[in-house]
Each structure stands twice: as C-alpha cells, then as structure tokens.
Amino acid sequence: MSEYELYYWPGIQGRGEFVRLALELAGIPYRDVARLPEGKDGLKPLMYFLDGKAMGHAPFAPPFLKAGGLVIGQTANILMFLGARHDLAPSDEAGRLWANQLQLTIGDFVAEIHDTHHPVASGLYYEDQIEEAKKRSKDFLKARAPKYLRYFERILARNEAGPAHLIGDRLTYPDLSLFQTLTGLRYGFPRAMAALEKKLPLTVALHDRVHAHPKIAAYLASPRRIAFNEQGLFRHYPELDRPDRK
Amino acid sequence: MSEYELYYWPGIQGRGEFVRLALELAGIPYRDVARLPEGKDGLKPLMYFLDGKAMGHAPFAPPFLKAGGLVIGQTANILMFLGARHDLAPSDEAGRLWANQLQLTIGDFVAEIHDTHHPVASGLYYEDQIEEAKKRSKDFLKARAPKYLRYFERILARNEAGPAHLIGDRLTYPDLSLFQTLTGLRYGFPRAMAALEKKLPLTVALHDRVHAHPKIAAYLASPRRIAFNEQGLFRHYPELDRPDRK
Numbered sequence: 001m002s003e004y005e006l007y008y009w010p011g012i013q014g015r016g017e018f019v020r021l022a023l024e025l026a027g028i029p030y031r032d033v034a035r036l037p038e039g040k041d042g043l044k045p046l047m048y049f050l051d052g053k054a055m056g057h058a059p060f061a062p063p064f065l066k067a068g069g070l071v072i073g074q075t076a077n078i079l080m081f082l083g084a085r086h087d088l089a090p091s092d093e094a095g096r097l098w099a100n101q102l103q104l105t106i107g108d109f110v111a112e113i114h115d116t117h118h119p120v121a122s123g124l125y126y127e128d129q130i131e132e133a134k135k136r137s138k139d140f141l142k143a144r145a146p147k148y149l150r151y152f153e154r155i156l157a158r159n160e161a162g163p164a165h166l167i168g169d170r171l172t173y174p175d176l177s178l179f180q181t182l183t184g185l186r187y188g189f190p191r192a193m194a195a196l197e198k199k200l201p202l203t204v205a206l207h208d209r210v211h212a213h214p215k216i217a218a219y220l221a222s223p224r225r226i227a228f229n230e231q232g233l234f235r236h237y238p239e240l241d242r243p244d245r246k
Numbered sequence: 247m248s249e250y251e252l253y254y255w256p257g258i259q260g261r262g263e264f265v266r267l268a269l270e271l272a273g274i275p276y277r278d279v280a281r282l283p284e285g286k287d288g289l290k291p292l293m294y295f296l297d298g299k300a301m302g303h304a305p306f307a308p309p310f311l312k313a314g315g316l317v318i319g320q321t322a323n324i325l326m327f328l329g330a331r332h333d334l335a336p337s338d339e340a341g342r343l344w345a346n347q348l349q350l351t352i353g354d355f356v357a358e359i360h361d362t363h364h365p366v367a368s369g370l371y372y373e374d375q376i377e378e379a380k381k382r383s384k385d386f387l388k389a390r391a392p393k394y395l396r397y398f399e400r401i402l403a404r405n406e407a408g409p410a411h412l413i414g415d416r417l418t419y420p421d422l423s424l425f426q427t428l429t430g431l432r433y434g435f436p437r438a439m440a441a442l443e444k445k446l447p448l449t450v451a452l453h454d455r456v457h458a459h460p461k462i463a464a465y466l467a468s469p470r471r472i473a474f475n476e477q478g479l480f481r482h483y484p485e486l487d488r489p490d491r492k
C-alpha cells in the first residue's frame with residue numbers, strides 16, 4: 001500500500017531528495033508523482049497544488065507530501081512528520097526539537113549552497129550572474145561552508161551516545177540530510193571539499209556509514225536516485241570551485 | 247517567575263523579534279539576556295553557548311531560548327515550542343504542521359529579504375556589495391516579494407474560518423511573524439511596498455489587527471521594542487527601494 005505521494009520537480013534531486021532518503025531508509029512505499037508518466041500523474045498534479053486549486057493547505061513550493069488527508073509542505077516539516085511517524089527521530093520532546101533544530105540548520109546551509117550559483121535571482125540563469133556567483137562562492141568556501149561543517153563535526157563529537165550519529169546511538173533523519181549535503185558539496189566543489197574534509201573525520205565517517213546502510217545503498221544504486229546535474233541544488237561549475245583563481 | 251531566557255544579538259530586532267512577539271502576546275515573562283547589563287548577563291553568556299562551551303545542544307546561531315533544562319535554537323523551532331506550550335498554535339497534528347509550514351515559509355522569505363542587502367556575503371559590509379544588492383533587490387521587488395506576499399494573501403482568503411487570520415479564528419504565531427515581516431518590509435522598501443500593498447488588503451488588515459492587539463500595542467510602545475536600523479535584518483537603503491532608477 002503506497003499511501004504517501006511525494007511531489008517534487010522531476011529531473012533533479014533538489015530538496016525533494018532529503019525526503020526521499022527518509023522514505024527509503026524507513027522502507028516506506030511512496031509514489032514520486034511528478035516523475036510518473038503524465039496523465040493522472042506527472043507535473044500536472046504538482047502544478048494543481050501549487051496553483052492553489054486544491055482544497056486545504058496550499059504549499060508555497062515543492063517538495064510536499066500527501067499523506068492521507070494531509071498535504072505537508074516545507075522539507076523540515078515533512079521530515080519532522082515522517083520522523084515521528086516512522087521512528088526516524090527521538091520520540092521525547094527535547095529530542096524532537098533537537099532533531100528539528102539540526103534539520104533547520106542544514107536547511108539554512110543548503111539555501112546558502114544554492115545561492116552560490118544564484119546569488120542575484122533564482123529566476124535568472126546562472127550565466128547571467130556568473131561574476132556575482134564567483135564572489136559569493138569565494139566567501140562561501142572560505143567562511144560559510146567551514147563554519148557550518150565544523151559545527152556539525154562538533155555536534156557529532158559531543159554526542160553523549162558517541163560520535164557515530166548526530167543524535168543518540170542510531171540513524172535519524174538529520175544524519176541522512178547531512179550525508180546528502182556532504183555528497184552534494186563533493187559534487188559541486190570537489191577541490192574545495194578535498195581540503196575541507198581533512199578536518200571533518202566524523203562527518204566523513206557518518207557519510208560512509210549512511211552510504212553503506214543496506215537500504216540507502218540499494219536506493220543509491222537504483223534508478224530512483226537521480227544523478228546530480230546542473231539544474232539542481234548542488235551544481236558543479238569548476239570556476240566556482242576555484243575562488244582563488246581569476 | 248521568569249523561567250525563559252531569550253538569547254539574541256542586542257541592538258537589532260532581527261530574527262529574535264519573531265520570538266519576542268510570541269512571548270509578548272502570550273504574556274510570558276522572559277529575560278532578554280544579551281540586552282541586560284554585562285556581568286552575569288550581557289553578550290558573554292550568549293557567546294558561551296555559541297562557542298559550544300555549554301553542555302548539551304549547542305545552537306548554530308541566535309536566537310535561542312533557554313527553557314528550564316532545554317536550549318532551543320532556530321526561530322521556527324522556538325516558535326513551535328512556544329506555540330504548543332502557550333496555546334499560540336492549533337493543538338492537533340494537522341494544525342501544528344500547518345503552522346510550522348507557514349512559519350518556515352515566512353522564514354524563507356525573511357532570508358531572501360536579508361540577502362537583498364547582503365547578496366554576496368553576510369560577513370562583508372553592505373557598502374562592499376552595493377551593486378550586487380541593487381541587482382538582487384530589483385529581482386526581489388519584481389518577482390520574489392510579490393510571490394510570497396500574494397501567497398500569504400491567498401492563504402488568508404482561503405482560511406475556512408475567515409480571512410482575519412492565517413489559521414483558524416484566532417491569532418497564532420505565524421500571524422505575528424507575517425505582521426513583523428510586513429512591518430519590516432515597509433521600513434526597508436516604503437516606496438515599493440506602497441505599490442504592492444494595494445493588492446494585499448487581507449494582509450494589511452491582519453497587520454493592523456496584530457498592531458492593535460493590547461499586548462502587542464503595549465509592547466511596541468515600550469522600550470523593549472528596538473527600533474529598526476541599518477544593522478538589522480530589515481534595512482532601509484533608498485537606492486534598493488528604487489530598482490528602476492540607475
């Protein structure tokens with residue numbers, strides 16, 4: 001029984017991927033609606049919700065998840081819902097808030113990653129903001145990425161249950177999101193990340209642990225995993241990965 | 247008994263203001279720690295948490311709220327906590343998720359507002375990114391601000407309990423945040439907002455309703471309300487409010 005429907009732009013991992021990873025880890029069947037053949041599925045039902053034509057709670061943007069009568073938008077909100085329902089997060093109040101806090105911080109990081117290639121306008125082409133993108137990427141790689149990455153490294157180091165996970169002694173949804181973020185950064189900024197990762201042994205170990213999880217490994221090897229590309233959130237433009245060169 | 251301690255940069259409203267408005271509406275006593283005289287209070291205890299010296303869950307950035315043994319970071323997360331505890335949000339699952347979803351969308355909007363004056367780097371001066379700020383503001387006022395504002399106007403229009411609130415038939419914390427966002431936009435972009443607001447009658451009415459609420463009115467008139475200024479999130483730079491002029 002596939003009671004969940006995920007709505008996200010087809011063709012890119014984007015923010016939808018954070019939701020997919022949680023669904024895959026939990027082994028929850030879901031329909032990835034906009035990637036199914038046009039007709040009852042495809043882009044049309046996604047646009048139907050975005051245009052506000054559906055009743056109920058209209059989302060501002062994808063991803064959103066239809067779960068029975070609920071339509072839930074905002075990545076961190078969807079993950080909080082799935083975390084509670086499918087045991088991908090602590091169940092006590094303090095633990096739930098902490099998981100949500102970490103996820104929101106990853107979300108802030110991801111928004112800054114997006115803006116490295118779109119610092120002027122998300123609606124304009126990269127080619128029309130390339131000089132600004134170089135400036136923003138330079139600051140991002142020098143100041144922002146290290147600040148975020150060292151923060152998560154420290155959270156791992158200080159986890160009272162051990163440095164294998166962000167929270168407690170098992171995988172929770174922020175672990176999956178940190179994995180995805182590191183994977184995306186490696187794709188986008190291979191040169192810069194090779195240098196930065198030297199100081200991130202715990203984050204790299206977490207990445208490898210998530211990558212090796214049977215359910216995640218199976219997903220990553222499946223056609224359900226979309227390849228990174230230059231339409232998505234994480235993009236590889238070599239000129240942005242070399243901020244010290246003119 | 248003031249069991250809550252709010253930690254936020256002194257001297258600006260910033261993201262801390264969204265939390266302050268919720269605390270004020272609920273009539274919850276709180277200590278605004280970094281604005282109190284240096285010593286036991288002041289900036290030092292804020293930096294103590296940020297430097298990761300305190301035990302427990304370290305926040306990435308202010309605001310964060312100390313509530314008994316909990317230290318809660320991320321604006322939307324703090325508001326979700328206060329919403330549940332002090333009846334500033336629906337108590338059922340669907341309502342809580344919807345409130346959080348709206349708040350996160352306001353948070354995305356606020357991040358884009360910030361980047362109008364800091365499109366290249368949050369750590370650099372405005373004066374060092376003024377040309378990029380003009381480009382970003384032009385797109386923001388033409389595309390992004392109308393898109394967000396019309397979204398919230400539509401959410402008000404479609405509220406089954408009536409257009410006076412975003413959710414149900416009473417004030418919830420996203421109403422306060424939308425009020426604050428409109429107030430800040432008016433400060434930052436008076437010329438552009440005068441034009442945009444003509445199509446936002448419900449949002450303007452919500453703003454006025456929040457502004458007139460006895461607890462909020464008393465707060466806004468008190469010294470606890472910091473004035474807008476050019477160190478905060480919402481800044482008034484006339485050149486950014488006139489994107490059509492060179």
